Amino acid sequence: MTELGARLKEARTEKGYSIDDLQEITKIQKRYLAGIEEGNYASMPGAFYVRAFIKQYAEAVGLNGDELLETYKKEIPSPANEDVSQNIPSTPTRRSLGGRSSNKFLEIFPMLVVALIIIAIIIIAWTLFQNLPKNSTDPEVTTEKVVTVEEQPNAEKNNNIQIDEPKEEKVVKEVVEPIVEQKLTFVETEGQTSTYHLTGAENFMLKIVATNNTWLNIKDENNQILTDKAVNAGETFELDTSDSTRIRVRLGSTPGNQVFMNDQLVEYPTDMVTQNLVIQFNK
Known part of the structure; x- marks a missing residue:
């Protein structure tokens, strides 16, 4: 058992926690917790998780995880450079960015040329249409219609009068449901x-x-x-x-x-x- 493991186990015992209790508190499997106390880090997924589990163990039993990691850093495996590099996303170089931009411009350049030609044709056609001489319109022929009104007796007039009854207007009420916000x-x-x-x-x-x-x-x-x-x-x-x-x-x-x-x-x-x-x- 290492000094770090002994100190963590002592703090756990003072809190009255068993390994099972600590597993429920930290959600770290108890075989990893036992490995930390015994200084057996080989069974853990990697150096990053060793440090993370030790820090979480320490804080669960009332110790300062950062101070423990610094004090016993020689006992604890450090993450390899390969692990760090795998977590850092690669940044595209300026040359590769420039290449992609140039290729994209070359792809859309023919479409831009065709669009400009179509716009130029539309503008020329519209200009020519506006400058065409307007044909003189034919003289308007006014046709007078002679309307003959035959007078009818008053009785017939009254019988032929149609009284439009007022139509009932249907009022459609729109039901607006209130909006409930989260x-x-x-x-x-x-x-x-x-x-x-x-x-x-x-x-x-x-x-x-x-x-x-x-x-x-x-x-x-x-x-x-x-x-x-x-x-x-x-x-x-x-x-x-x-x-x-x-x-x-x-x-x-x-x-x-x-x-x-x-x-x-x-x-x-x-x-x-x-x-x-x-x-x-x-x-």
């Missing part, structure tokens, strides 16, 4: 868990935008796990939770990582690194 309301915070109520929505699309690496765990109202995975920096994770009435979103590391519900930002009520966000759907 509203996300903060309810309370207890420990690492904060509760929200969401109203005015039919669908519930959850989105996580990660600028830093984090571990993500999502459960529904039946405590069933919907996802349990690592989200790397630069990734966006989306999940349709419309079939649920309540979800719990647990982030192992909140700094720099954003949570959205139907594109509305869910703001963290505290500065804790690890937080649970419980969203109750009121349809």
Whole structure:
């Protein structure tokens, strides 16, 4: 057992936590937690996760994870340069960007020439049409119509008079349904868990935008796990939770990582690194 493992185990024991308790708190598999205490890092997925798990373990038992990583950095494996380079997206060179722009311009150049020719033809045709001499119009022939009105007796006149009855106008009333806007309301915070109520929505699309690496765990109202995975920096994770009435979103590391519900930002009520966000759907 290393000094770091001994110190973490001592802090866990003082808190009264078992390995199973710590697994439930951190959502880290207990074989990894036991490996940290024993200094056996070979069973873990990689150096990045070793450091992340140690930091999360430390904060769960009340220690400063950053200070521990700095103090025992010689005992902890560092991420290889290859791992870092794989997480950094390659930036296209100026030459490749210029090449693509030139190729795209050459593709649309013939279409631009044809469009200019068509516009020029339309302008010339319109100008010629405006300059054509107008033909003199034929003299108007006025035709007078002789209308013969035969007088009828008053009785016949009265019988032939038609009185138009007023027509009933149908008034169509347009029913305008009120627009209900989505509203996300903060309810309370207890420990690492904060509760929200969401109203005015039919669908519930959850989105996580990660600028830093984090571990993500999502459960529904039946405590069933919907996802349990690592989200790397630069990734966006989306999940349709419309079939649920309540979800719990647990982030192992909140700094720099954003949570959205139907594109509305869910703001963290505290500065804790690890937080649970419980969203109750009121349809």
